[in-house]
Amino acid sequence: MRMQSGSTEAGSREDLIAGGVRELARRTRFPVAFGGLIHDGEVDITTIVGNRTRHLDGLQVRPERGLGGRAMIELRPRMTNDYRSSQQITHDYDVFVLGEGLRTLLALPIVVEGRPRGVLYAGAWEQSPIGDVTTAPAMSVVQRIATELRIRDEVERRLHEAAPPPVVASPQREDLRESFAELRSIAAELTDESLRERIAAVERRLMGVAEPAQALDAEPAAHLSPRELDVLACAAVGSTNAQIATQLGLREGTVKAYLRSAMSKLDASSRHSAVVRARRAGLLP
DSSP states (O other): OOOOOSOHHHHHHHHHHHHHHHHHHHHHOOSEEEEEEEETTEEEEEEEESOSSSTTTTOEEOTTSHHHHHHHHHTSOEEESOGGGOSSSOOTTHHHHHHHTOOEEEEEEEEETTEEEEEEEEEESSOOOOOHHHHHHHHHHHHHHHHHHHHHHHHHHHHHHOOOOSSOOHHHHHHHHHHHHHHHHHHHHOOOHHHHHHHHHHHHHHHHHHSHHHHHHOOOSSOOOHHHHHHHHHHHTTOOHHHHHHHHTOOHHHHHHHHHHHHHHTTOSSHHHHHHHHHHTTSOO
């Protein structure tokens, strides 16, 4: 198994692919599965499971080339149950695929915001039928990976843009508050604890810039749960209950319940009052 060297974040993306490859093999019951993400214009196959030989080691796939390249260009799964004789693909990678002895091959592109980001494969040494029973669970695997990559991309963009200015004027303050609310929403979707911790660190920086003296000196008047703070942060930038529910993946009734709880803890009679009190307490920027 070849792993991409570099940052922790690159490593965590490779971990995501490794989990996806194992899940693909389990859900499709194909004996062999492998895949990777695009780096420098080519897909580096970083995870291989179930292989009998080492022929798939070092495989790098270019868009347009081979079954996986065609899947990435067409942004849809491509499959063959007789790889050797297929006339629909280039055979650039025969030494890898046929070296492993694979006859049936399914290639699934990982598509984020309309762009291919990688590809997963499921294969078998014998001729096997590939139909909806196989492709539906296989697509759910790559769609889950694509969603996680999209979230991570957004987190990275926010972290990159989150270097706060030394003095926050009124228009900048509103932008800062919106960024804080969006970061809370993004963090609520993440399963990667290291990314959640990085977002929390950025939130603390934003808090310190929004109210430098107050954030350092004030003692919070109430303790809000993470979800109560998520909901209140969205309400603070004018989102309706329905919009908050969509942003955080909650039911609208659940949003109302969190708001009522936060208002009670802050001794506030309205959401506006709750936001004001939370800001004075250093809980919101």
